[in-house]
Amino acid sequence: MNGSPFALLGHNSVTAVMAKVMAALIPGIIAHAWFFGPGIWVSLLLCVVFGAVLEALMLLLRGLPLKPFLSDGSALVTAALLALALPTLAPWWLYLMATLFAVGVAKHLYGGLGQNLFNPAMVGYAAMIIGFPVYMTQWAAPIGVAHFTPSLAEAFDLVFAGAGAISVDAYTSATPLDAWKTQARQGMAGADILVQPIFGWAGARGQEMVALMYLLGGLLLLANRVITWHIPVTFLAAMALTAGLLHLANPAQHAPPLFHLLSGGAMLCAFFIATDPVTAASTPLGKLIYAALAGFLMMIIRAFGAYPDGVAFAILLANICVPFIDAYTQPRVFGHKRGGKRGQA
Amino acid sequence: MISAILVMAGIGLVLGGVLGWASIRYRVQDDPLVEKIDAILPQTQCGQCGFPGCKPYAEAISKGEADINLCPPGGNDGVKRLAELLGVEPKPLGAGMEPKPKAVAVIDENTCIGCTLCIQACPVDAILGAAKQMHSIIAEQCTGCELCLPPCPVDCISMQVIREDVATWKWRYPMHMMKRAA
Amino acid sequence: MSRKLFPFNGGVHPDGHKEASNATPIRAMPLLPRYVVPLRQHIGVPARPLVRAGERVARGQMIGAAEGYVSTAAHAPTSGTVLAVEPRAVPHPSGLFDLCVVIEADGEDRAVELQPLDWRNLDASALRNRIRDLGLAGLGGAVFPSYIKLNPGAQAIHTLILNGAECEPWITCDDRLMRERAAEIVLGAEIMRHALGCASVLFGVEDNKPEALAALRAAAPADMEVVSVPTLYPSGGGKQLTYLLTGVETPTGGRSTDVGIQVFNVGTAYSLYRAVCLGEPLLSRVVTVTGHVAEPGNFEARIGTPLADLLAAAGGALPGAVGEIIGGPMMGFDLLDRVAPVTKSVNCLLVKDPRLFPARPAALPCIRCGACARACPADLQPFEMYWFSRAKDFGKAQSYDLFDCIECGCCAYVCPSHIPLVDFFRYAKSEIWERERDKREADQARRRHEFKEFRLEREKKEKAEKFAKAAEKQKATAGTEAADPEEARKKAILQGALERARLAKEGVTPKNTDNLPAAVEKEIAEIDARRAQAETRPESGESTP
Known part of the structure; x- marks a missing residue:
């Protein structure tokens, strides 16, 4: 027997939330295909298929019913985010491994939907960057820069059969973030770096438009109240602030803030990854702290770390702090005195 | 080598001192x-x-x-x-010690002879009465220990299980979480 | 009329469905052959029955008297004969029976003599006692005895709020009452203002009830303010409406009187008017019957009207109905037995149909999306409270201020995982209450046990002292006659006997059946003989404690 309330908000379910997130990703995916070729469809398809199969497998192993949990769509969102974060045109087993870490380890070994401490997609990404660093530096070069942009059929070939006779360098390149890092360290002037073909009008060529499309999708999520402003705004602000200070301090070594905001995984992270409710802080103040921490760490890793982009580690490190942040940022309850002690978990 | 040992010993001494001081300074005064x-x-x-x-x-x-x-x-x-x-492992109740539903003792007023034996047996003085007077149990103070049952020479005391009423009724644990597939 | 409002956080906008029942005037009910009046209709101690089966009663006669402080009286809804005073089905989520007075109507509907009160010249305390005996309790749902709320006590009340927000979907009983009987409500508010001695009177009505607002504004004198508040559930919650109108938060664990504000439902004001100006006890209330029924509307139902009869008066449930809710869809509960009667707290009978009230989908795990926290009007973190309530970690649940939850249902309404959050909170609360009850009982038992041990010890000491004194006295006498060997031998025997008696006393509780009348001795002997025969119990009468 259920007690009240007997009324429920209509069209409201985990599935609906996940469907909205997926829909908001579509502009970014299309932009990706537009600027980097159809390879993204292959990696997306592989991740989603692997994600669904692994989710089903894990549910079976855990003795849970398939239908409600498969239809919640959370595994698909994880898989899609993973596909968008990973390089396209990598070998198929890289996607399998990444999805295995994301869905199998980070999600289900931690107790499944809603229980995971770490963002599954970022665990998958981090595992790959540690385990297979070489593949994680081979990014599809934007159309117009690459000597060769594989068609959909060629992309399938590359992913499943390997490059074969074609040189990997023919269709991949270092990311602009990577390029900046190496070249700036070698003493190249910032202005000289930014005129190379892989750089665009503000950030990375192609990536900047994809990032703007993610921004558009994120704004749709905001308008639909799937996410709140706290995390994306603070995350981007913290990134921009850190990047700006670094750039002011040493323009030769550190790229300008706009470049950072529009390259790599910044926008995707701000609106789709850092906002994952399961692993993000949940109180209003906590969200600000969490997002500021993630944005700051992201820039620190980009500026001083070993990896060109810092999305995964910034998010995972911030995830670790979430229980602590939440415990100390509980909002004041109606009727309680301001500044009163409460709810320390 | 010597210096390393000395440094380690020094650190040990300092930290030990801090811990010792903290254990005295922050001792929690607890109930025994x-x-x-x-x-x-x-x-x-x-x-x-x-x-x-x-x-x-x-x-x-x-x-x-x-x-x-x-x-x-x-x-x-x-x-x-x-x-x-x-800080030990919980274990099931000992053999033959199944918990009974909460109950109170009730004296059958027609049978009671006023012997006061139950009054002496009651550990919480929840029975009223005097010699040769009818006894009665204050239900709110009865703990349901049953110690008054054996001494009664006329077996006039019985245990009555306390039923749940509108005031003491509890909401049950909600049972609509996803069940494991059998 | 533009008072500054203080919107509370959270809240939801469920579909109102008010139009289903608010178009037609309040209808009267025919006299029924039988009424069932529960003695526990209010918060606090149930009323003590004053009648027995077979007794004749008249309408308005007190059949249950207020017992203790937090209590109020119950009255016969019509004249007739008391059929029984026994546990019957009552409208309660448990479906348990509770003590009721069952009255068979004689059809005459003869009333006791009603005594209108000259309230302006009546001592406030006398007024309150009359109100208590007239059975008034809050009709908004909490049914707290009104006479207590009309006692400002040590706290000065500066503002009286009349709650006509009626934010629950479907319910329109206050709406119709305000439209049709605004003048009486305002008079009731005058009496309240008189009893509380406060200056300011505010009516809070949601803006989805323009007719009620207009009627109240027409009826209210210039020194009462009728405020239109935005339609947002749960603006009719006492604490929420208080904040909305005054910007003052009711402190946690306290009442609004702690901050000088008292809140009454408009229906209570109307009943207070009837009680004071007409001298009539609380005999009836307006109940909305709506949902999947033939002729939804509002009914003036006598307290004790079986809900089945009320439903019949509204044309009965339509085909396909799947049960009824007492109260609204956000805070009501499933009616388990239709023979249960209308009580002072029943404001709505809502018949469910599967289209508007589909079964709650199976719950998925919480994804910590925080929708519940954003919807919570008490600024709680329901998903944290849920987590600990589910794990039965009640201490932690309490540390997230479980008891500030008003069970409004906003959290469960918006939860995308369809978790019955409020069910978990109600479960955790009742478990905690039980533990507190158990602890109180255990503490009382411990104190009483310790006192008994202390008493036994003291009695033993007193006896020992008495004995020592006697022995000393004996020694004094013995000292003079110590030479007599015969005396010494006797003394030794006596001493030995005393010693044996003492040992026996320590070892065995004396069988305190000496000095009984012969008849009782005989009875005991007979019983002992029976027992020896039956030997049903291993322990005999002389067991040690």
Whole structure:
């Protein structure tokens, strides 16, 4: 027997939330295909298929019913985010491994939907960057820069059969973030770096438009109240602030803030990854702290770390702090005195 | 080598000193263990544990002379709380010690001869009456220990299970979570 | 009329469905052959029955008297005969029976003499006692005895709020009452203002009830303010409406009187008017019957009207109905037995149909999306409270201020995982209450046990002292006659006997059946003989404690 309330908000379910997130990703995916070729469809398809199969497998192993949990769509969102974060045109087993870490380890070994401490997609990404660093530096070069942009059929070939006779360098390149890092360290002037073909009008060529499309999708999520402003705004602000200070301090070594905001995984992270409710802080103040921490760490890793982009580690490190942040940022309850002690978990 | 040992020893000494100081400075003034155990026990004073009351049982537990699963009125929940307090594994109640539903003693007024034996047996003075007068039980103060049953020479006391009413009714644990597929 | 409002956080906008029942005037009910009046209709101690089966009662006669402080009286809804005073089905989520007075109507509907009160010249305390005996309790749902709320006590009340927000979907009983009987409500508010001695009177009505607002504004004198508040559930919650109108938060664990504000439902004001100006006890209330029924609307139902009869008066449930809710869809509960009667707290009978009230989908795990926290009008973190309530970690649940939850249902309404959050909170609360009850009982038992031990010890000491004194006295006498060997031998025997008696006393509780009348001795002997024969119990009468 259920007690009240007997009324429920209509069209409201985990599935609906996940469907909205997926829909908001579509502009970014299309932009990706537009600027980097159809390879993204292959990696997306592989991740989603692997994600669904692994989710089903894990549910079976855990003795849970398939239908409600498969239809919640959370595994698909994880898989899609993973596909968008990973390089396209990598070998198929890289996607399998990444999805295995994301869905199998980070999600289900931690107790499944809603229980995971770490963002599954970022665990998958981090595992790959540690385990297979070489593949994680081979990014599809934007159309117009690459000597060769594989068609959909060629992309399938590359992913499943390997490059074969074609040189990997023919269709991949270092990311602009990577390029900046190496070249700036070698003493190249910032202005000289930014005129190379892989750089665009503000950030990375192609990536900047994809990032703007993610921004558009994120704004749709905001308008639909799937996410709140706290995390994306603070995350981007913290990134921009850190990047700006670094750039002011040493323009030769550190790229300008706009470049950072529009390259790599910044926008995707701000609106789709850092906002994952399961692993993000949940109180209003906590969200600000969490997002500021993630944005700051992201820039620190980009500026001083070993990896060109810092999305995964910034998010995972911030995830670790979430229980602590939440415990100390509980909002004041109606009727309680301001500044009163409460709810320390 | 020597310097390394000295440094390690020095660190050890300093940290040990800090810890020692902290343990004195931040010592928590606690109830003695017996009080804490006694606070968990249901205070029926029924003696089913084999001790003459809850406090003696609490003392025996604190000295390690008695097991924690000897209190049927406290139920498995009580055992669990004792286990948590003492940092040991909870165990099921001892054999033949199934908890009974909460009950109060009721005196059959027509049979009572006013012998006062039950009054002396009652551990919480919950029976009113005097010699040759009819006795009656103050239901709110009765712990349901059943100690008044054996002394009664005319068997006029019976235990009446307390039924749930509108005021004491509890909401049940909601059972609509996703079940594991069998 | 533009008072500054203080919107509370959270809240939801469920579909109102008010139009289903608010178009037609309040209808009267025919006299029924039988009424069932529960004695526990209010918060606090149930009323003490004053009648027995077979007794004749008249309408308005007190059949249950207020017992203790937090209590109020119950009255016969019509004249007739008391059929029984026994546990019957009552509208309660448990479906348990509770003590009721069952009255068979004689059809005459003869009333006791009603005594209108000259309230302006009546001592406030006398007024309150009359109100208590007239059975008034809050009709908004909490049914707290009104006479207590009309006692300002040590706290000065500066503002009286009349709650006509009626934010629950479907319910329109206050709406119709305000439209049709605004003048009486305003009079009731005058009486309240008189009893409380406060200056300011505010009516809070949601803006989805323009007719009620207009009627109240027409009826209210210039020194009462009728405020239109935005339609947002749960603006009719006492604490929420208080904040909305005054910007003052009711402190946690306290009442609004702690901050000088008292809140009454408009229906209570109307009943207070009837009680004071007409001298009529609380005999009836307006109940909305709506949902999947033939002729939804509002009914003036006598307290004790079986809900089945009320439903019949509204044309009965339509085909396909799947049960009824007492109260609204956000805070009501499933009716388990239709023979249960209308009580002072029943404001709505809502018949469910599967289209508007589909079964709650199976719950998925919480994804910590925080929708519940954003919807919570008490600024709680329901998903944290849920987590600990589910794990039965009640201490932690309490540390997240479980008891500030008003069970409004906003959290469960918005939860995308369809978790019955409020069910978990109600479960955790009732478990905690039970534990507190158990603890109180255990503490009382411990104190009484310790006192008994102390008493036994003291009695023993007193006896020992008495004995020592006697022995000393004996020694004094013995000292003079110590030479007599015969005396010494006797003394030794006596001493030995005393010693044996003492040992026996320590070892065995004396069988306190000496000095009984012969008849009783005989009875005991007979019983002992029977017992020896039957030997059903291993322990005999002389067991040690």
